[in-house]
Amino acid sequence: MAGVEFENVEEALEKGLSGRELDEVTRILYGKKLEKLEIPLAAVAAAEKAGFEVKGYIATAQREQLRAPRKVRIAAIQNAIVLPTTYPVAEQRHAIFMRIEQLIDAAALCGANIVCLQEAWTMPFAFCTRERLPWTEFAESAETGPSTQFLQKLAGKYNMVIVSPILERDEAKDEVIWNTAVVISNKGHVIGKSRKNHIPRVGDFNESTYYMESQLGHPVFDTAFGKFGINICYGRHHPQNWMMYALNGAEIIFNPSATVGGLSEPLWGIEARNAAIANHCFTVGINRVGTEAFPNEFTSGNGLPAHKDFGHFYGSSYVACPDGSRTPSLSRTKDGVLITEVDLNQCRQVKDHWGFRMTQRLDLYARSFTEAAKPDYKPQIIRDF
Numbered sequence: 001m002a003g004v005e006f007e008n009v010e011e012a013l014e015k016g017l018s019g020r021e022l023d024e025v026t027r028i029l030y031g032k033k034l035e036k037l038e039i040p041l042a043a044v045a046a047a048e049k050a051g052f053e054v055k056g057y058i059a060t061a062q063r064e065q066l067r068a069p070r071k072v073r074i075a076a077i078q079n080a081i082v083l084p085t086t087y088p089v090a091e092q093r094h095a096i097f098m099r100i101e102q103l104i105d106a107a108a109l110c111g112a113n114i115v116c117l118q119e120a121w122t123m124p125f126a127f128c129t130r131e132r133l134p135w136t137e138f139a140e141s142a143e144t145g146p147s148t149q150f151l152q153k154l155a156g157k158y159n160m161v162i163v164s165p166i167l168e169r170d171e172a173k174d175e176v177i178w179n180t181a182v183v184i185s186n187k188g189h190v191i192g193k194s195r196k197n198h199i200p201r202v203g204d205f206n207e208s209t210y211y212m213e214s215q216l217g218h219p220v221f222d223t224a225f226g227k228f229g230i231n232i233c234y235g236r237h238h239p240q241n242w243m244m245y246a247l248n249g250a251e252i253i254f255n256p257s258a259t260v261g262g263l264s265e266p267l268w269g270i271e272a273r274n275a276a277i278a279n280h281c282f283t284v285g286i287n288r289v290g291t292e293a294f295p296n297e298f299t300s301g302n303g304l305p306a307h308k309d310f311g312h313f314y315g316s317s318y319v320a321c322p323d324g325s326r327t328p329s330l331s332r333t334k335d336g337v338l339i340t341e342v343d344l345n346q347c348r349q350v351k352d353h354w355g356f357r358m359t360q361r362l363d364l365y366a367r368s369f370t371e372a373a374k375p376d377y378k379p380q381i382i383r384d385f
């Protein structure tokens, strides 16, 4: 989209509505209103100085007699690339590292326990080009690569778990490239990794040129601050993908993404939120911001002229809760840190209330999926002719 980008849906609602009408529209669209979390002055000052946004919310649970509250502060970080895509790879990456350090420092000031970065955060989202060099040079070892080493220091320093979605080169196995999220513990060691399960072949998202679907299943990481899984970007369109992380015990499912307004924006606020409701867990949608232009033109396979940019990455990161409530979004245009204090006890409380797990009938669907996956499957249709 050319010209000035529209800033934020919630701000537009607040400009147009007020009083009881605003409260009712917000309740119906967003669920129970989440209280604001006070952001420490040092974080506000750092954000103002460096030109990013910090917002905070609190998602409560009922008090229980036998379980203490399990409060965890989740930080979702969204950002634009810093240097043009024509700069040397090492310089582009270093500039992003420096920016991410500012954002993580601010998250730490807000007491973040788990931080998740956006998909392929170390690089421009160059997969639209279908070119290999220089973009594949951003790929690195999940266990020992530069971004892992960089984040290990911050994780240890701030006692925070960090989810780092990168372009991985599996140095131990055929040097193949993967779209991977590395999980770094609050002590600074690599706990493990999860890979993207569903690879897009839509619009300019030509990612199947670079990497294949994960063979690692749906790992859930049991960390000092709760159990979570990572459903990378396009996987959010697949309800079964969310469901499998939840069945493996995830209380939080992160959805680090890179997606543009022209393609997916009307779906964005629905999919992660619906997954939180359906699976009795918290979900965290994180999307990059900005417009990234590439040196060479590429086409979108739709008959329109070749072009050099992808369109606008609309940010709008948010957290959705098991009870259907959600935070407002971060900006559509600015880098930002969204801090959400959640009480993980809400997962089981909502599970007991709505009972979707109890009524899910996995055995029925297991049989149906097995049949539907057969090449000679006949859909169950009853015809009126």
Ligand SMILES: NC(=O)NCCC(=O)O
Binding pocket: 119, 200, 205, 232, 233, 234, 235, 257, 258, 259, 260, 263, 264
């Ligand atoms: N990165 C990625 O998977 N993007 C696909 C587009 C979308 O799912 O919105």
